[in-house]
Structures are given as C-alpha cells and as structure tokens.
Amino acid sequence: MPTRKLIVDGKEIEADDSITLLQACEQAGAEIPRFCYHERLSVAGNCRMCLVEWVGAPKPQASCALQVRDIMPNKDGTPAKINTASPYARKAREGVMEFLLINHPLDCPICDQGGECDLQDQAMGYGRAAFHRFNENKRAVEDKYMGPLVKTIMTRCIQCTRCVRFATEVAGVPDLGATGRGEDMEITTYLEKAFASELSGNVVDLCPVGALTSKPYAFNARPWELRKTESVDVMDAQGCNIRVDTRGPQVMRVLPRLNEDVNEEWISDKARHACDGLVRQRLDRPYIRVAGKLKPVSWAEAFAAIAAKVADTSPDKMAAIVGDLAAAEEIKALKDLMGALRVSNLDCRQDGAKIGGPRQTYLFNSTIAGVEAADAILLVGANPRWDAPVLNARIRKAWLATGVKVANIGPAVELTYPAEQLGTDINVLEEIANGTHAFAKLLTDAKRPMIVLGAGVLTRKDGAAILKLAAKIASDTGMIGPAGTAAEGGWNGFNILHTAASRVAALDLGFVPGQGGRDVAGIVDGAQKGEIDFIYLLGADEIDLAHLGRAFVVYQGSHGDAGAHHADVILPGAAYTEKDGLYVNFEGRVQRGRRAAFPPGDAKEDWAILRALSDVLGVRLPYDNRATLLAAIEKDAPHFTQLGETPVHADTSAATWGDIGESGTLDSAPVTAAIEDYYLTNPIARASETMAKCSQELVHGATQMAAE
Amino acid sequence: MSLRRLAPPDIQPASFAFNAENAEWAKATIAKYPQGRQASAVISLLWRGQEQEGWVSHPMVESIARMLSMPFIRVLEVATFYTMFNLQPVGTYLVQVCTTTPCWLRGSDAVVAACKTHIHPHEKTVSDDGKFSWMEVECLGACVNAPMLQIGSDFYEDIDGPITEQMIADLRAGKALKPGPQNNRTSSEPEGGAGTLTDKALYDGSMIGKYKVQAPAPPQPANTDAEAKKPTKAASDREAPKQKPPGAAT
Numbered sequence: 001m002p003t004r005k006l007i008v009d010g011k012e013i014e015a016d017d018s019i020t021l022l023q024a025c026e027q028a029g030a031e032i033p034r035f036c037y038h039e040r041l042s043v044a045g046n047c048r049m050c051l052v053e054w055v056g057a058p059k060p061q062a063s064c065a066l067q068v069r070d071i072m073p074n075k076d077g078t079p080a081k082i083n084t085a086s087p088y089a090r091k092a093r094e095g096v097m098e099f100l101l102i103n104h105p106l107d108c109p110i111c112d113q114g115g116e117c118d119l120q121d122q123a124m125g126y127g128r129a130a131f132h133r134f135n136e137n138k139r140a141v142e143d144k145y146m147g148p149l150v151k152t153i154m155t156r157c158i159q160c161t162r163c164v165r166f167a168t169e170v171a172g173v174p175d176l177g178a179t180g181r182g183e184d185m186e187i188t189t190y191l192e193k194a195f196a197s198e199l200s201g202n203v204v205d206l207c208p209v210g211a212l213t214s215k216p217y218a219f220n221a222r223p224w225e226l227r228k229t230e231s232v233d234v235m236d237a238q239g240c241n242i243r244v245d246t247r248g249p250q251v252m253r254v255l256p257r258l259n260e261d262v263n264e265e266w267i268s269d270k271a272r273h274a275c276d277g278l279v280r281q282r283l284d285r286p287y288i289r290v291a292g293k294l295k296p297v298s299w300a301e302a303f304a305a306i307a308a309k310v311a312d313t314s315p316d317k318m319a320a321i322v323g324d325l326a327a328a329e330e331i332k333a334l335k336d337l338m339g340a341l342r343v344s345n346l347d348c349r350q351d352g353a354k355i356g357g358p359r360q361t362y363l364f365n366s367t368i369a370g371v372e373a374a375d376a377i378l379l380v381g382a383n384p385r386w387d388a389p390v391l392n393a394r395i396r397k398a399w400l401a402t403g404v405k406v407a408n409i410g411p412a413v414e415l416t417y418p419a420e421q422l423g424t425d426i427n428v429l430e431e432i433a434n435g436t437h438a439f440a441k442l443l444t445d446a447k448r449p450m451i452v453l454g455a456g457v458l459t460r461k462d463g464a465a466i467l468k469l470a471a472k473i474a475s476d477t478g479m480i481g482p483a484g485t486a487a488e489g490g491w492n493g494f495n496i497l498h499t500a501a502s503r504v505a506a507l508d509l510g511f512v513p514g515q516g517g518r519d520v521a522g523i524v525d526g527a528q529k530g531e532i533d534f535i536y537l538l539g540a541d542e543i544d545l546a547h548l549g550r551a552f553v554v555y556q557g558s559h560g561d562a563g564a565h566h567a568d569v570i571l572p573g574a575a576y577t578e579k580d581g582l583y584v585n586f587e588g589r590v591q592r593g594r595r596a597a598f599p600p601g602d603a604k605e606d607w608a609i610l611r612a613l614s615d616v617l618g619v620r621l622p623y624d625n626r627a628t629l630l631a632a633i634e635k636d637a638p639h640f641t642q643l644g645e646t647p648v649h650a651d652t653s654a655a656t657w658g659d660i661g662e663s664g665t666l667d668s669a670p671v672t673a674a675i676e677d678y679y680l681t682n683p684i685a686r687a688s689e690t691m692a693k694c695s696q697e698l699v700h701g702a703t704q705m706a707a708e
Numbered sequence: 709m710s711l712r713r714l715a716p717p718d719i720q721p722a723s724f725a726f727n728a729e730n731a732e733w734a735k736a737t738i739a740k741y742p743q744g745r746q747a748s749a750v751i752s753l754l755w756r757g758q759e760q761e762g763w764v765s766h767p768m769v770e771s772i773a774r775m776l777s778m779p780f781i782r783v784l785e786v787a788t789f790y791t792m793f794n795l796q797p798v799g800t801y802l803v804q805v806c807t808t809t810p811c812w813l814r815g816s817d818a819v820v821a822a823c824k825t826h827i828h829p830h831e832k833t834v835s836d837d838g839k840f841s842w843m844e845v846e847c848l849g850a851c852v853n854a855p856m857l858q859i860g861s862d863f864y865e866d867i868d869g870p871i872t873e874q875m876i877a878d879l880r881a882g883k884a885l886k887p888g889p890q891n892n893r894t895s896s897e898p899e900g901g902a903g904t905l906t907d908k909a910l911y912d913g914s915m916i917g918k919y920k921v922q923a924p925a926p927p928q929p930a931n932t933d934a935e936a937k938k939p940t941k942a943a944s945d946r947e948a949p950k951q952k953p954p955g956a957a958t
Contacts, residue, residue, distance in 0.1 A: 177779075179713075
C-alpha cells in the first residue's frame with residue numbers, strides 16, 4: 001500500500017496513502033479535536049474543529065477532510081510538516097470554538113449531556129478561557145419531535161450532521177435531514193415524524209452536544225454518579241456488548257460498548273431502552289397459589305410446596321422449559337436438577353424451532369463480522385431488521401461496500417437495503433435447491449454465499465424439511481468451503497438467526513428432549529391431556545400457557561408476565577443485569593454478563609435458587625459456588641472457556657450437512673414473520689413503559705397509516 | 709432571511725401532478741442523468757413544478773421525491789435551501805421587490821411601502837383578491853436601473869412609490885405592463901436621454917468606412933529614417949529612485 005512521509009509535530013511518520021490527515025495525526029500520537037468527524041460515518045468536514053497547520057499552506061487545513069495522498073512534500077523533497085499544536089493551529093481552533101459558542105446556549109447545568117459533552121470538554125481544551133465578544137442576540141431553534149426515544153433541544157445543535165449521516169448511512173432510514181440554510185439550518189425529521197429506526201437511540205450517543213438526548217433518561221442522572229458495569233445484552237440473540245449504568249439499586253441507562261466483532265458501537269433501541277422494564281412488574285418474593293389466588297410466602301414454604309408435588313409425580317409426568325433470557329448457569333443447574341429427577345421432558349425452544357444436533361447446524365456460522373465478506377445472502381423467514389437490528393446494520397454496511405445481493409423468502413419488509421423479494425411461498429426454496437430458480441445460479445456463482453434461516457420458517461410444522469433443503473442448498477452451492485475470511489476455519493454460509501439470547505447456550509448444554517422426551521408442543525399437549533402434571537418454567541413466557549390444563553406450574557423468573565400469571569408457585573429470580581452469567585450469541589460466541597445491581601426484595605440469582613431447591617428435593621446439585629458450576633459447564637461444553645473469542649467452525653464434512661433436518665413435504669402455508677412486535681418480545685420489554693410507547697407509535701402507528 | 713418551512717397543512721393542496729406537457733418534459737429531464745443519478749434532476753423538477761403551480765407544496769415535494777426515488781426529507785432539504793422556491797401560495801402576479809443596497813439607496817423603501825399598502829401588509833401573503841403577493845428579494849442584478857422589481861419573469865425598473873402603485877392598479881384592471889424602465893428611459897441610458905454618441909450621422913450609415921480616409925498630412929517635417937529608428941523611452945521604463953545620501957531621514 002502506498003505510503004507518504006509526514007512530519008507531525010516534529011515526529012516523522014509513514015502514513016498510509018488512503019487515510020485522512022486526522023487519522024495520520026492520531027497515529028503520530030497527536031490529539032485532534034472534532035465534532036462532525038466520526039470513524040463510522042462519511043466525512044462531512046463542516047465543523048472545522050480539526051484544523052491543523054500544514055507549514056507552507058496558505059490556510060489552516062481541516063484534517064478530517066484532507067487525504068494523506070493529497071499532501072505534497074515540500075519543494076525540496078522533505079516531507080510535509082504538519083503542526084497540530086502550534087500557536088497557529090491553536091488560534092485557528094480557538095476561532096472555530098468561539099464561533100460555535102456564539103450560538104450555543106449556556107445551559108450546561110440543566111443539560112443532560114453535561115459531564116459527557118464533547119463541546120464542554122473541547123471548549124475547556126481548545127477554547128479561549130473566559131472570553132467572549134459577542135453581544136448580539138443568540139440564535140434560538142424550535143425543538144423537533146423525533147419519536148419516543150430521542151429528545152431534542154435544537155438550540156444546542158452545532159449542526160455537525162452526525163445524526164443525519166447515521167440515519168442515512170448506518171441505519172438506512174433516511175428520515176433525518178437539515179432543512180434551511182446558514183443560520184436557519186435546522187436538523188429535523190421529515191415533517192417531525194418519529195425517527196422510525198430500531199437503531200434510533202444511537203444518534204444520542206453520536207450527538208457531540210446535548211441537542212439529541214435520551215427521552216426516557218431525561219433529567220434522571222448525571223454521568224459521574226453512575227456506576228458502570230460492562231455486560232452483555234439479552235434483548236436479542238446477537239449478544240451486543242453493553243455498559244449498564246446504575247445508581248444505587250436501579251439501572252438508569254444502557255449504553256453500547258465497542259466490540260468490532262459483534263456490534264461495532266451500536267445497540268438496538270430495545271437493548272438501550274427496555275431497562276425501565278427492570279423496575280416494573282418485578283417478582284420480589286415467592287408466591288404460592290392458594291384457592292386461585294397468589295399468596296406471598298417464604299422461600300421454605302415455596303420449596304416445600306414444590307417438593308410435595310414432585311414427590312407425588314412420576315418423572316415422565318414432569319417437564320421443564322427454559323425461557324429466552326436465561327444464562328448458561330441456570331440452564332445447566334436446571335438440566336442437572338431434572339437429570340437427577342430422571343426427567344426427560346426438557347426443551348429450550350419455546351417457539352418450537354426444529355433445530356438441534358451438531359453445534360454448527362444451529363449457529364450463525366458466517367459470524368457477524370463475516371457478513372461483510374459475503375457476496376450473496378438468502379434470507380429465509382428471517383427479518384434481520386427485527387430479529388437482530390445491529391446485524392441488519394452490518395448487512396447494510398456490506399451492501400454499501402460491496403453491493404451484496406440479498407434475496408428474501410418471507411413477508412416483504414423494508415430491510416434498509418435492496419432485497420429481491422421472492423415471495424412468501426416456501427416452495428421457492430425447493431426451486432432454489434433444485435437449481436431451477438434464478439437466484440440459485442447467483443448463489444452458485446457467488447464466492448461466499450450465505451443462507452440465513454429465521455424463526456419464521458424454523459418454527460413451522462415443516463421446519464425440519466426446510467432445514468434439510470437449506471442444508472442441501474448449502475452443500476450444493478458451495479456455501480461451506482475454504483474460501484474463508486472471518487471464520488478463519490473456512491467459509492461457512494449456513495446460518496441460523498436466533499432471536500432468543502439463551503437459545504444457543506441451552507442447545508450447547510443439551511437442554512433438549514432426552515430419550516423419549518417431549519418437546520414444548522408435546523409438553524403443552526400432554527399438560528392439556530393430563531399426561532404432564534408438573535412443569536418447571538425457567539423464565540418461559542412465550543409458550544401457550546393458557547392450555548396447560550391442570551398441570552402444576554412452577555415459574556422461576558424476574559417478571560410477573562404470562563408465565564407467572566399461570567403459575568402455582570412463583571420463585572423470584574434475577575434479571576440479566578442482576579446476575580453474573582454466560583451468554584452465547586447466535587454465532588456461538590461466549591460472553592460474560594456482569595451484575596450491575598442486586599435483585600429486588602427476596603429475589604435470588606437463578607442458579608442459586610435451583611441449587612437450594614435441589615437440596616429440598618433431596619438431589620443436591622454438586623456445586624456450592626459459581627466457580628464450581630462454571631467448571632461443570634466447561635466440562636459439558638469446552639468452548640465455554642473461550643470467553644469472547646470469535647468462534648471457529650472448522651467442520652465442513654459432508655456428513656454433518658447431510659444429517660440436518662428431515663426430508664418431508666413442504667407446507668403450502670405462506671411464510672410469516674416470527675416477531676409480531678419488535679418492541680415487545682420478552683418479559684422485560686413488555687414491562688417497559690418506553691417500549692410500550694415505541695410499539696404504539698412505531699409499530700401500530702405505522703400500520704394505521706398504511707391502512708389509510 | 710427567515711425560517712423556511714412548508715406552508716401549514718390547511719392551505720396545502722390535496723395532490724400534485726405535472727400536467728401532460730410538463731410530465732413529458734420531466735421524463736426527458738430525468739433521462740439526461742445516468743442510472744442511479746436521477747436525484748440530480750431535483751432542482752429542475754421543483755422549478756418546473758413551481759412554474760406550473762406558482763409555489764412548492766407538500767404534495768409536490770413528495771410527488772417529485774417519488775419520481776426520483778429520493779427520501780422525502782432530501783427533497784425538502786433542497787426546497788428549503790433555495791430561497792427562489794416559494795413555499796407559500798403566491799398571487800397571479802408575484803411581485804419581487806429588490807431591497808439590496810443599490811435599490812435601497814435609490815428608494816426601494818417606497819416601493820415596499822406601496823406593496824404593503826396596495827397588496828398586503830405582509831410579504832409572501834396573497835392579497836384579498838388573490839391576484840397579488842409580494843416579497844423582498846436579494847439583488848436581482850439590475851442595479852443600474854435601481855430601484856426595480858420583478859413580476860413574473862419581467863423586470864420593471866426605475867420605479868418609485870407612485871409608479872409601483874400605478875403598476876399594481878393597472879394589473880388589477882387587467883392592463884398589460886411594459887417591462888423595462890418605467891420612466892421613459894431607454895434601457896440603461898442616462899436619464900433624460902443620451903449625453904454622448906448623439907451625432908445622428910453615427911447611425912445613418914454615412915460614417916461607414918470613413919476612418920480609412922487619410923486625414924490631410926500635418927504641417928510638420930517628415931521624420932527621417934534615422935530618427936524613426938532611434939529607440940524611444942519605453943512605457944515600462946521607470947525612473948530610478950534617487951540615491952539618498954547616507955544618514956538621511958526616511
């Protein structure tokens with residue numbers, strides 16, 4: 001790669017030709033202030049804060065917009081001299097800062113950005129101290145409506161247009177724009193409609209001033225009084241890295257954490273704003289249902305009631321179901337407890353997805369970062385925009401960079417990038433498998449094709465047959481081969497897109513029906529027929545709870561949602577911010593969530609509840625602390641030791657892929673969407689007021705408008 | 709300049725469509741740009757739409773956005789950026805009064821006052837009879853005939869308050885106006901007629917070729933060859949500054 005020599009602040013560096021001067025200066029160790037420049041957005045060059053001195057140039061240079069290849073050496077052949085901290089450069093920035101502050105209100109004491117404001121910090125670092133010479137009226141701008149998540153105080157806007165570029169480039173929802181010109185320029189959504197993106201909360205992080213702030217978090221806390229805990233999100237199966245900010249016992253907000261392999265620096269609105277659901281509808285003490293009414297009891301009484309029922313019930317009449325938000329620890333504990341009771345009716349697939357078996361047959365094998373290398377993507381019953389919004393942004397990024405061809409079998413949805421809609425008829429998949437469909441050729445010709453199966457097809461009756469067809473397409477079109485990049489072990493284009501954070505960990509630990517055991521549908525069916533008498537729900541709320549017949553239901557979980565309403569015994573557990581836990585995302589990456597707060601009231605960590613219960617049931621689990629439990633998990637599934645590592649899927653043997661699914665006839669029913677309402681997919685989100693508002697406005701509001 | 713927003717919803721028309729001729733024209737205009745660059749036609753289309761309707765309405769913005777496969781907000785950005793797009797309804801006659809410095813010095817205040825009295829007290833507001841609206845604009849480039857105003861696509865120059873009133877009254881009465889200077893001045897000649905180049909003979913053709921006719925030789929002795937070849941002082945040749953004596957005050 002061509003390089004060019006530069007002397008930055010007296011230090012000679014060899015900078016890559018294709019980067020900007022700002023990046024080159026940073027490589028040389030200089031700090032360049034900026035507002036409009038952002039690594040993941042296009043260069044705007046309109047804030048002028050990054051001015052540096054190029055010795056010999058007639059004017060200060062905006063380093064973010066100047067490419068290194070455009071910096072000529074001096075006439076005598078010596079490298080160009082760049083000064084980032086000379087009096088000349090400093091004076092230029094002071095001038096820029098003075099202009100920015102002319103129209104910026106001095107309302108820092110009531111501004112939510114206070115304490116983490118780029119303008120505040122840079123005014124301290126690069127502005128002139130206690131100095132102003134502007135005595136005219138300041139500009140004032142009307143606040144704009146941008147939906148239930150983004151609060152605007154537009155007078156504070158310095159028009160860096162980061163939000164506009166984010167909406168247009170990353171989110172792919174070009175709702176934001178800058179109207180008017182000059183002093184009257186205003187950032188707004190089109191006719192002040194809500195910013196209809198699942199990633200809208202990220203503009204709050206991007207805004208360098210307090211113009212766009214978080215609406216639910218408004219006037220709630222100051223950054224310096226928050227305790228920050230690095231954790232993992234469970235709202236979808238992507239495992240986005242988050243930082244949980246707590247004050248005392250309460251989670252105040254959730255922010256994204258940088259992880260290039262998973263979420264870059266974005267998180268979805270559900271991950272960010274469902275946290276107010278953590279203080280509502282909480283189960284904070286055990287309950288027993290007496291004469292149809294739930295009665296608060298002590299832990300001992302609740303355990304005794306369970307023990308009495310278990311003693312009465314034969315193992316083949318007992319069942320356990322793992323919910324969508326469980327961590328690996330409690331899944332392992334529940335599996336061991338049920339194993340000790342010789343129960344084989346276990347399942348973790350609440351939605352009835354027909355997956356399981358060898359590990360690489362239920363993973364997103366291409367890996368998230370690997371999506372950028374793909375050149376053809378076939379979505380089958382998956383809507384990544386709702387299933388995993390941050391993954392969708394990654395697909396969009398790939399489309400922007402390489403123009404990857406995307407086709408979609410399922411309901412036509414606006415994915416933020418062009419996708420060939422192949423209709424909702426699943427027989428199209430068969431045509432592709434036979435090679436009679438036009439897209440089959442595209443997949444065959446592609447170097448790194450991908451197929452993404454979503455819950456929309458896997459949960460169907462013919463899910464296993466679809467899986468079989470997908471595996472056939474995968475092997476026929478060369479999706480699994482050596483042309484690898486991200487996975488390192490070779491390219492693997494066979495992907496399952498999960499929506500439940502607990503799913504992969506549960507499958508890894510084998511929480512599936514044992515020999516002769518029933519799956520979720522079988523358990524519900526059995527309960528209705530009276531063949532199942534005891535059901536243990538570990539945070540499982542998405543199953544058909546109304547038809548459990550007279551079965552005795554134990555619900556262990558954090559929220560008083562559907563599961564708790566039908567329970568006979570309620571054991572209060574911890575939410576994902578209240579326990580240390582391992583989560584495995586859909587690509588098979590093991591990540592650690594950390595406790596940011598303590599569970600409310602009498603609620604306990606989930607694995608500890610199961611451990612205590614096992615003692616009462618007389619089948620004491622062999623671990624007394626989390627370390628021994630983790631050791632047991634690692635013995636079951638060795639990859640749990642590889643915390644945070646990119647999973648490597650080396651197995652490309654034909655045998656594995658011939659074995660997936662079952663042959664069968666395809667159902668003629670149209671493919672439907674798996675998620676009905678993006679904002680209300682789990683108990684925490686359903687308890688959240690913010691998510692309810694989003695659902696009302698962005699999901700149901702949209703449908704109403706479409707019906708007009 | 710003031711905030712540029714779309715007109716309030718209650719005065720927005722229900723729909724917008726190009727008429728047959730303009731639709732044909734729009735198709736041809738869009739076709740000028742390469743595939744994927746159709747958005748480049750946005751200003752042309754908005755301008756044509758404004759020529760058709762008089763102003764840029766909300767349905768027009770959305771209709772043009774659909775024609776060019778652009779997000780609505782991108783078209784709105786363009787429409788609000790350029791001040792020549794009218795975002796409010798205009799009268800049959802849109803009176804644009806130049807109020808930039810030369811026109812202002814020559815009395816554009818009186819022109820504005822006449823508009824306020826005879827059209828509407830507020831600019832960009834349609835008069836009660838629906839025939840007029842007026843607005844202040846920046847320099848229209850006719851400073852030599854200041855003050856001036858533009859109605860439709862014609863300039864009316866060298867006006868003052870009473871002339872403006874008369875023009876408005878004439879238009880109201882359905883009389884046609886003569887574009888150009890309104891004080892009997894010919895284009896931008898001096899007021900009261902030309903002061904130079906007044907010799908009629910200049911224009912009747914009698915002077916054609918006259919410059920070729922040798923004037924009678926001056927009564928001086930002709931230069932000798934030797935003298936003509938003598939180098940003369942060049943225009944670029946400068947006098948050398950006088951050497952100052954050392955120690956002289958500077």
